[in-house]
Amino acid sequence: MKHLVTTTAIAALLSAPAFAEEEQLQDMSDPLAVFTQAGMGYTDKGLNIKIGQTYDTGIENVGAMNVFEVKGFMGDTLGWRDEANDSVDEVRLRNFRADLTTGRGSQVDASYNFNNEAGSVSYSFLQALPKMGPVQLFPLAGLGLTVANNAERGYEIPGAFAVIGVFGKLQITDKIWLNYNPMYMSALSGSEVxxxxxxxxxxxxxxxxxxASYQFTPRFNMRYFANWSENTDYNDGGHRIEFNYQF
Structure with a gap:
């Protein structure tokens, strides 16, 4: 899914204050965890950089963070896909909130792909369900809009879509866990195309x-990601190794 991000939102991320001066370390395997972080990824299309900053919501027991990502630069030099290039492929900005008492979260997810000149922005809710042994599920549902740059008409909104999915977590050991996150997206309205x-x-x-993730220390982990679809085989999908550090 392609996404849209604004300059104003990026500026807000970079200037956001810390959520708390003395913040306890969070469980980095928890999809609802809110923490200040930095990450670097090596992918089949180049390098990724991720920066996450918490901020004070002013609401008791509600944490929030902005996460900004730059994806797919130095792809021709370091990647292995034929279509990869050295320029930035995509930028992504997420604003995430989590209620620590109810296990409910909400997310604005926006990014833009420079190769396709297209993107989208969506708003969704996430709810933690009770654990079933080593397994925990986090259903998600939301709505979004797509944006595209038409060579003749400039930027336009081709249509609206719905997204329904689930974040699944399988805890294998204290340091090893697996996630499987299927997402179904469907057009709701817009142009016929x-x-x-x-x-x-x-x-x-x-x-x-x-x-698949491994936690080296409470602050530092390594994660392998694979992304594919019903139309793209696993081997032909996107692959990356990511290193993340919690501040």
């Missing part, structure tokens, strides 16, 4: 993400 072909040439698409 978008409604019929907006998602990989169809009106909808089922996306898959698998992650």
């Amino acid at each position: 978008f409604k019929n072909m907006g998602f990989e040439g169809d009106s909808s698409v089922l996306m898959h993400e698998l992650a």
Whole structure:
């Protein structure tokens, strides 16, 4: 899924104050965890950089953070995909809030792909379900808009879509866990082209993400990600290794 990000939002991320001066370390395997972080990833299309900054919401037991990512630069030099280039492929900004008492979160997810000149912005809710032994599920549902740069008409909004999915977590040991995150996206309204072909040439698409993670220390981990879809085989999908540090 392609996304849109604004300069104002990036500036807000970079200037956001810390959530607390003395913040306890968070569980980095928890999809609802809120913490200041930095990450670097090596992918089949180059390098990724991620910066996350918590901030004070002013609401008791509600934490929040902005996470900004730059994806796919130095791809021709360091990646292995034929279509990779050295310029930035995509930028992404997420604003995430989590209620520590109810296990409910909300997210604004916006990014823009420079190769396709297209993007989207979505708003979704996430709810933690009770653990079932080593397994925990976090269902997600949301709505979004797509944005595209038409050579003749400039920027336009081709249509609106719905996203439904789940973040799944399997805790294997104290330091090793797996995530499987399927997401189904479907066009709701917009142009005929978008409604019929907006998602990989169809009106909808089922996306898959698998992650295997190892926690070296409470602050530092390594994660392997694979992304593919119902139309793209696992081997032909996106792959990356990511290192993350919690401040």
